[in-house]
Amino acid sequence: MSQVYDRVALIGLGLIASSMFWAIKRAGLAAEVTGYARSEATRDTARKIGLCDRICDTAQEAVEGADLVVLCVPVGAMGAVAQEIAPALKSGATVSDVGSVKRHVIQDVSPHIPQGVHFIPAHPLAGTEHSGPESGFAELFDNRWCLLVPVEGSDPEAVARLRSLWTGLGSNVDEMDADHHDLVLAVTSHAPHLIAYTMVGVADDLRRVTDSEVIKYSAAGFRDFTRIAASDPTMWRDVFLTNKDATLEILGRFTEELFALQRAIRTGDGDQLFDYFTRTRAIRRGIIDAGQDTDAPDFGRGNTNP
Numbered sequence: 180m181s182q183v184y185d186r187v188a189l190i191g192l193g194l195i196a197s198s199m200f201w202a203i204k205r206a207g208l209a210a211e212v213t214g215y216a217r218s219e220a221t222r223d224t225a226r227k228i229g230l231c232d233r234i235c236d237t238a239q240e241a242v243e244g245a246d247l248v249v250l251c252v253p254v255g256a257m258g259a260v261a262q263e264i265a266p267a268l269k270s271g272a273t274v275s276d277v278g279s280v281k282r283h284v285i286q287d288v289s290p291h292i293p294q295g296v297h298f299i300p301a302h303p304l305a306g307t308e309h310s311g312p313e314s315g316f317a318e319l320f321d322n323r324w325c326l327l328v329p330v331e332g333s334d335p336e337a338v339a340r341l342r343s344l345w346t347g348l349g350s351n352v353d354e355m356d357a358d359h360h361d362l363v364l365a366v367t368s369h370a371p372h373l374i375a376y377t378m379v380g381v382a383d384d385l386r387r388v389t390d391s392e393v394i395k396y397s398a399a400g401f402r403d404f405t406r407i408a409a410s411d412p413t414m415w416r417d418v419f420l421t422n423k424d425a426t427l428e429i430l431g432r433f434t435e436e437l438f439a440l441q442r443a444i445r446t447g448d449g450d451q452l453f454d455y456f457t458r459t460r461a462i463r464r465g466i467i468d469a470g471q472d473t474d475a476p477d478f479g480r481g482n483t484n485p
């Protein structure tokens with residue numbers, strides 16, 4: 180793979196930014212990558228582990244002369260960061276982000292994008308429950324989807340270039356409208372995370388009653404829940420606050436189905452349960468056939484799809 184951008188700036192240096200950096204280096208996608216994080220501790224760690232070619236002490240310094248700036252901070256912080264960097268953006272540059280919610284980011288960031296700068300939101304559907312500058316690895320995006328969410332008037336050439344970057348990072352790339360993105364992610368990621376958080380909370384309450392049995396006999400399904408529920412609290416707080424409508428819509432439907440299954444159990448309606456589980460099994464088969472997971476019984480796997 181050859182160079183796509185001369186200079187890339189990563190703002191926020193956590194799991195996603197550090198994985199992007201290692202993957203950019205792996206494929207030689209940029210001549211120089213600068214980085215900035217708000218805390219000195221994160222910047223120090225980044226310097227120590229060789230994350231980015233140059234770590235800057237201000238966000239403005241990091242974006243100066245950059246052809247691509249990627250905002251890799253929690254969704255709720257995107258607007259403030261965009262405002263901070265706006266005066267230092269180079270004309271013709273592209274600003275993108277990796278936020279898990281798109282409509283809210285577009286609303287918060289767009290007003291700060293200067294004339295002559297492209298804004299192309301994006302969301303890599305890859306992650307782990309780990310966070311921080313030391314959690315990244317070059318393979319994170321391999322064979323995962325990255326959704327580009329161009330806004331009105333997005334320059335097709337700038338979109339194509341960003342697409343090349345994500346392809347070079349190992350991803351399969353698709354384009355999607357912001358509202359559709361937020362609904363799809365509410366179904367595939369946001370609501371499941373909330374359910375995992377809840378289930379682990381319930382089990383924790385139960386543990387007080389049954390001593391350590393919940394952990395000791397933690398079977399595959401529950402272990403997966405605990406891994407998901409270990410995800411970064413700031414990131415997930417922001418996801419729910421900013422994808423409110425779609426998440427509430429899906430949770431409403433979820434609650435209805437849960438009540439229906441609860442009733443089937445109470446009334447001993449085995450046919451209903453069997454039919455339901457047969458349908459969900461076919462969905463799982465479809466995911467495997469589409470190459471988005473393997474059949475291996477690896478419930479402790481590290482790679483999820485936020």
Ligand code: NAP
Pocket residue numbers: 191192193194195196216217218219221251252253254256260277278279280302303304305306307308309310311312411413414485
């Ligand atoms: P992370 O590992 O927790 O890192 C977050 C970074 O953002 C840190 O460098 C942190 O700076 C900075 N930050 C936090 N709050 C900030 C604020 N209020 N203002 C400015 N900077 C702030 O996060 P991540 O997992 O890389 O996630 C980054 C973005 O990617 C989020 O928008 C998330 O929705 C999205 N995303 C995450 C995943 C995932 O699985 N983790 C997957 C896809 C997309 P300090 O270190 O200095 O505190």
